[in-house]
Amino acid sequence: MRQLSTRALTDLEWWCGLATSRDVGRALWQHPVCGELTTDACGYGWGGLLGRLVPARGFFSRVDQAARINVQEMRAMLYTLQSFPHLRGPGVIRFRLDSMVSVHVLNSMRSRSPALMDVVRDLHAELHRRHLRAEGYWLSTVANAHADRLSRDRDSSDWGLRRSVFLVLHSRWGPLTIDRFATVLNTHLPRFNCAVANPDAEAVDAYKQHWGGPEHNYTNPPLSQAESAMSKVAADGTSAVLVLPVWPAQRWWWRITRLAQAAVILPDRAPLFTHGEYAGPGLSPRWQTAAFYVAPPTTPSTVSAGENMLIWESWPPSARPAPAPRPRG
Template structure:
């Protein structure tokens, strides 16, 4: 198998499981003195299955590697990742599940994220990867290794993605002092109002109640609530960029936009005739978009009363958390659906011949009342924690 790596491009991706199996059972004193039997690991079984399927083994290693058509540099810190390709620079924070990994794994992950961003449409070219981390360079150029199983598996994942697109990867070590732009991107992040997110446990409860939602329209890789999401800027894993500029074919979406964009979200829902959208926004009756919001409802709004309902990138609490009256509004761009919901609501006002109302009107958002639309009273429901 090792000898085949020079002719079979994918060979190193399909014998590491066997190598790790042998290392786990090889005696520390040297070669075994007798025959030993031990069960195959799932990883080793998958490797053997690949070699036994002769149709998958093709002699695909190129004698002459194509000239380098794309060069980019990456770097990682414990805070986030950065990548630079010519005049294009980007970076981002680590997802909570990633931030617990070793720095070497984070360096390799930054290569993967940069590759998926800058080379997402590339095909049959060579890519030069400039990295200031020696283990990352070694694991990439060897298509894995036996010193670290997490690094080996991530390197194989990167190479499988590249092989599927007929890409050649050439990793090169550069001194850290020459990698300043990528390093800066991995440590400095532009604060955005879209960095705020609902508490993940609260979102799951909300999704069970009002969902299931299919897409998160305002998110990034580090704070997305759903596997399918749209980002505001370039993002390696995002389904789309800028939710306002793309067509929406899903049945049930989720949006927690910056508050200044709530009115624009309502306009998008109406223009594109969205089937159903769970919109998280404050109950602010004095905003010009509030009557429009009430007129688009297709279900009772759900108040989110926990003071820790909103989180920032570093578990930071929102400065307005005690005054937000954050609410989940279920709206639709279809006028017929909104009218059908309004018909189920109780009437509001004085009947003909009845007594006039004494005292002030209830302020929307207080006493469990969201407001009135077309003479119908809308009450809140609550999702407490």
């Protein structure tokens, strides 16, 4: 007697439920259109648009980068849909695609490729949870220029701190609650903000969120936003750990050294950062990097010897117990 796999049992359950499925009879019963998504993919990234206007984009993981382009195209559809959690039914999501293969697979929800069917099942499950069904429409590559450009955006600012280094900071000055500048691939915390819509992001554009209250923020902003991130921490009167370049010539350097209670120069003996395009260790930036601990004015600091006195600690700083957050994925 042969035992069925979990995937086979799931497929069998789906077939048994066709009699009452919302996917049956769709030619007779027209549902309202809940949204329109335009998507595209390249070898290392994906991009999408909601209503031909609101962008979503990201890099593929190493596994996705090794997949065939048809699988990447289906992944781009799934990730774009996951980037807009407010899209819910009952109704229809229209996908605009420049791949005839993707249009056929989406409309039929079947393929001879096992790798492609894995993504189709994930997409079908996401649609089912939201009481949606999908319809695919073809458009020319020229007409899909915006989504194509998003998928090829290399985003030179997408640097993430190596997890082992982050965990040291989390143990010393944590527990940290939210990652303010991250993507679904490089976030160190379950809750994160992103610059452009990403799957599972709590919000887009960290500067539009309030950082105060019970939050203990982890901020590793792009180099060009170092001053803006520090100003946001000061304006919201919150606690935070900021990862910033060592740049004494900048006017914000004087301010952060008076705002923070403790700081440490991060090690540069090994790759310190990862870059999204490579989905792993890449070329580290050439500048020296420091981490600063900032406590709100009303909270007594546990690491400061006196008010407004910055303490430079050695690496690794003396750790105090803090539960390590589980990495995503």
